Amino acid sequence: MGWATPDAPTRSELAACIQCGLCLPNCPTFRLTGMETASPRGRLMVMSAVAAGRSEVNDVFDDLMGFCLQCRACEVVCPSLVPFGRAMEGARIEVAAQLGSPLRRIRRLITGRLIGSVPIMRFVSRILRFLQRTVPSNWLPPQVRTTIRGLRPLPKKPATTIGTSYAPSGSSGAGVAAVLAGCVMDPWFEDVHTATVEVLRRAGFRVVVPEGQTCCGALAAHDGDAAGTRRLARRNVKAFVSADLIVTDAAGCGAHLKEYGHWAGDAGEILASKVKDVTEVVAAALDEGRLPVLDVPRGTVAMQDPCHLRHAQRIVAEPRRIVSAAGYEPIEIDDVGMCCGAAGIYSVLQPAASAELGQQKADQVRASGSTVVASANPGCEIQLRGHLGGAYRVAHPVELYWEALQEGGSDAVGWSLVEEGNR
Numbered sequence: 001m002g003w004a005t006p007d008a009p010t011r012s013e014l015a016a017c018i019q020c021g022l023c024l025p026n027c028p029t030f031r032l033t034g035m036e037t038a039s040p041r042g043r044l045m046v047m048s049a050v051a052a053g054r055s056e057v058n059d060v061f062d063d064l065m066g067f068c069l070q071c072r073a074c075e076v077v078c079p080s081l082v083p084f085g086r087a088m089e090g091a092r093i094e095v096a097a098q099l100g101s102p103l104r105r106i107r108r109l110i111t112g113r114l115i116g117s118v119p120i121m122r123f124v125s126r127i128l129r130f131l132q133r134t135v136p137s138n139w140l141p142p143q144v145r146t147t148i149r150g151l152r153p154l155p156k157k158p159a160t161t162i163g164t165s166y167a168p169s170g171s172s173g174a175g176v177a178a179v180l181a182g183c184v185m186d187p188w189f190e191d192v193h194t195a196t197v198e199v200l201r202r203a204g205f206r207v208v209v210p211e212g213q214t215c216c217g218a219l220a221a222h223d224g225d226a227a228g229t230r231r232l233a234r235r236n237v238k239a240f241v242s243a244d245l246i247v248t249d250a251a252g253c254g255a256h257l258k259e260y261g262h263w264a265g266d267a268g269e270i271l272a273s274k275v276k277d278v279t280e281v282v283a284a285a286l287d288e289g290r291l292p293v294l295d296v297p298r299g300t301v302a303m304q305d306p307c308h309l310r311h312a313q314r315i316v317a318e319p320r321r322i323v324s325a326a327g328y329e330p331i332e333i334d335d336v337g338m339c340c341g342a343a344g345i346y347s348v349l350q351p352a353a354s355a356e357l358g359q360q361k362a363d364q365v366r367a368s369g370s371t372v373v374a375s376a377n378p379g380c381e382i383q384l385r386g387h388l389g390g391a392y393r394v395a396h397p398v399e400l401y402w403e404a405l406q407e408g409g410s411d412a413v414g415w416s417l418v419e420e421g422n423r
Helices: 011-015 028-033 040-051 059-066 073-077 084-098 102-112 118-133 142-150 190-202 218-222 226-239 251-257 260-273 278-287 317-325 351-368 378-388 397-406 410-422
Strands: 175-179 205-208 246-248 275-277 300-303 329-332 372-374 393-395
Touching: 011 040, 011 084, 028 351, 040 059, 040 084, 059 084, 073 084, 084 218, 102 218, 102 226, 118 142, 142 351, 142 378, 175 190, 190 205, 190 278, 190 397, 218 226, 218 251, 226 260, 246 251, 246 278, 251 260, 251 275, 251 378, 260 275, 275 278, 278 317, 278 397, 300 317, 300 351, 317 329, 317 397, 351 378, 372 397, 378 393, 393 397
Parallel strands: 175 205, 175 246, 246 275, 300 329, 300 372, 372 393
Antiparallel strands: none
8 A cells, every 4th residue: 555645755765775784783773672563673673664665554563663663863874864854753643544443542642732732731731730649559550650650740730831931130131032831841841841941041142932732743753743733833933933943841841842843844943043052152151251150069960861862863972061050960861862762751651662762771870880761752751760769869960950059158149240340
């Protein structure tokens, strides 16, 4: 039958693979199983067979594509620059189009519509808070138990930052930074948003969180909901149309926004060109002297690289620069940045593989000797905390830096006075 949608993997994307196999050792699912069909090369071969009409989109194809984490570690080592993430999204769009089911329609409703609703996410947050505070963990299924344990303590009344704005608190003149609120960052990671806003203000930015924005659409794209992804992208393009700089503090959101050209055409390309992860912005401000480097030693931090920061956006040095500036010593736990197994809703759809990868990542943290972990993505943070337990702290690099600034004493005050004197 072949492909049925214009979003399917293209001939050029599939033909780019030279089947060299360099991707195999970097693929988490291949390392888990040792199976060729669980590798990027194997998946591309299966896609090619469907494109050529030698195979079809069926339940087996769905299983092979659904087992992929979409971590994109393969792209970093690929000598042919195969756009594997794009091809995988296209393959999942085909699965959704050709193998419709009630469960898939429910997932499409959640990731393409409900998750972008502030009132609905507030309601979900209240349910999760009830589970956190009331339900014994041994009453919950293992993966749900890990997720609930991995969440930060949720507020009684989740707020939203959408529609707020903040004046610079340091030397002004850096311009305006428009922040993506995000679907889960707003209700579940208030402290990360606070740190993001305050550090940007300290760096001289006026910070705005535009009205009209919604979920970035990454979860919908990864689950094959092309229509939902485009609807969310169009809404964000409209909300951020006047922004010169768009800042995200969730790695998965930033990676998706930087590829909006595929989902929203020329307007999406324009938006994508303005997007920066907050670690990029803060590291640049440190290098330019608009933020202080604190010299009070605060111990070690185990560095966990979210896949969509390290592999998709190729941002590696910046989080380390930030935690170093906060007075911490970065400790490397994984030279290749293997996926932690969170991967959006992967932990729900593939709980066994997700749990195994999460435990492997937790073991790497334990072996580092550090009880503080830096991670710049909400799903990774939840996964890490869920597998590490309460003896470990997992925080965003910018969150650690903001706390250090507040505790910086003479270092931070002295910097502020110098800046005031230069005005």
